[in-house]
Amino acid sequence: MPQGTAAVRETGAARVTGEPDVRRAELAAFLRSRRERITPEQVGLVRGRRRRTPGLRREEVAQLATVGVTWYTWLEQGRDIQVSPQVLDAVARALRMDRVERTHLFALAGASDPAPNGPCPTVTPAYQALLHQLGPIPACIQNSRYDILAYNRAYARLLCDLDALPREDRNCMLLAFTNDEWRAALDDLPGTCRAMAAKFRGSMAGHLAEPAWKALLKRLESESAEFRELWERHEVVEHASHTKYIRNAEVGLLHVEHVNLWLSPGNGASTGPRLVSYPPVDEETRGRLERLQALAEADSAASA
Template sequence: MPGRHRELAQFLRSRRERLSPADFGLPVGPRRRTPGLRREEVAQLAGVGVTWYTWLEQGREITVSAQVLGAVAQTLRLDPGERSHLFTLAGVFDNAVPCEAQPLPGAVLATLEAVRPFPAYVVNGRWDLLAHNPEAEEILGGFAGVPRERLNIMWLAFVERTLDGRVVEFDAESARHVALFRAGMADHPDHPAWKRLRDDLLAASPLFREYWDRYEVSRPMVRSKTFIHPRAGRIHVETASFMINGGPPLARLVVYSPADETARAAMRILSPSPGAAVVALA
């Protein structure tokens, strides 16, 4: 049995055995030897076949749908962390988990303030903008007039075109962003919000459509890029992203740090005013 399937079998068994039949109004007879629920009881409560559930708990190679796995998770009374673990072990994406904006931990907003004047922002896996400091809005071309539901890095770059003239090697950077988006979507192939954004981008941006058709993929990494700001001039930065625990699914903090002293000096010019503050959109 492969390691992941073995872990799945052990996890399901442990969650089943911790439940009391009395919790579900089931009789507890003197002959019951199995701690917790029996497999057939879990199957009945979840509305799935006994054989199918037995094979699932045995770690066999079977087809598992998100809907059925969700019923099992609900029956076993898994908390969000346990549910996520179950879906990961089963190799199934949980469509019930939203990738929409959710409240960010206060510590993340404090970090956005603390790194100023370095531009920094927070996005979820779909590149929706969840929060940013004033320097990030300045270097990314501004978001004035953009509807809140369209505050998405992909939409800003390819439809609003806020980065036009701002990024050196714009074509290469644009192609890489589409490759990042495609790689991320592979983890959410059936999520309606992902599909809606992809379809909207394909319809609204010929450039996005061109890069999408190349079928390139990429993952976030530390790298260099150069911006040209109308007031601060040329700013050479290194980008790094950090996953955020305890916030929206797949949220990450992106920070542009200066690659040289010239860029460090230029970043001090980015703040639009002394009173400008971090903006939280989630």
Template sequence: MPAGTDKDERRRAMSAFLRSRRERIQPEEVGFAPGGRRRTPGLRREEVAQLAGVGVTWYTWLEQGRDINVSAQVLEAISRTLRLDRLERNHLYTLAGLVLGPAKGDCASLPGSVQKMLDQLSPYPAQVLNSRYDVLAFNDAYCKVIIDIDAIPIEERNLLWLTFASKEWRCAFADSDSIKLHMVAAYRAASADHLGEPSWQDLTGRLLASSPLFAELWERYDVAAPSSKVKVLNNERVGLLRMEAVNLWLSQLGQLRSTVYTPVDEETEAKLRLLVDG
């Protein structure tokens, strides 16, 4: 990869992110008069600069993706001005190349003990994902209840791909719209740590080319973190299943998490056992 490519891509990503956050704030929300002719929605660059206490030219260069130095203090002022939440703020810092916490490791393979743990969780479906939504491990209950991932080629075992582009995706979540929105936002947040990496670029490019919905959600520049929530699955054999998806972080293995689907009522518990144990 040519020198500077990763840094250039980070600046371009930060430029688009700042612009998207600026355009969502209405002038009257921060004390400016709503009148006047505006070429774009939201705040003007000079208004952001004024509120953040930085020079207009400097902020313009920052949003244009120019190669300028930026301090944590200035980013903090911009974060407050743009009303960024914690995840958005962390995303901005990552794009700027400023570290907020310890460096995150990665893991190329999983120890056998992880698979044993997943198998012991049956009849509760469970899987291990990385931040790219690659499925690295799963138990038999996951195949029987969520999707038969074992039947899918290894190179396609990615939840984003299965959700947005693959015809192999057969499970039907009742709240699929909100799930898809959150998945793309979490993927964008994680991608800030992997700008310029071929595997991430390839997945994003294939998703953009294959799914108009992914492309639409990607252009929103929303960021989020994986979260635990109740999901409703319509299984073709037993009907509705109400399960809470709980994330367990495997901290010693880097950016990996195990997602375990646990029933929220006795009816779902009975249906899970019927599906898995027969």
């Protein structure tokens, strides 16, 4: 076994070779190897001219996984820290691990995978290209928990400025119940929120024991009295395409079709990750969406 996998080296500390230490060293090496294989462009980050690190930087992985930079650094250093299944799940998603890699990660960490049979949703370059080509039609990729995994320029400004939000807040459930700008854009706010709570309850039935789902539910209940009231109704509805009005602050009223395209048909209808798009119902809306995309692209170019 290579020396680097048989011990953990820390400043001012003696080298140890017990089984837990070997496991942590293997975990650290595995995380580094996965981090170094992913390019910034694959996760929507700008490479920059002075980048020397192969793949992603540690702070970028921490940002993508919404964990502390110091905590993630310690994890890659093989330090003896407690790691929850929820955090491991977030790291696996950030590093775009497939099922085999994900299983290996949880085994090295000595933790139970909260979703052992579910795919780790990733946004491939092909999906990124598809989102881009759909413009000016707003489109995004969401998982069944309503996390927004990727989006195009038109969607970035459709309901609020998504780019300005922390990654952990880019969740449609949270935004519908807690974000004032998002809520102001919804033409039928009470009806939309009621339908979303019912859809979320239906989706959560298959994920009741998963830490990430429980954490989202707890946050919704703690931050929104409206959600708590709707959640107590125990209503469930299915996902379906429909027309809706969106009051965009920059280009005005938009009449669009809400369309879901499920990306994992093997999991059954209306489950798993999906591509959500908002094609225009009329020519006036199409023109306004074109102006919205132009504004978003201009701002993106200015900040690059």
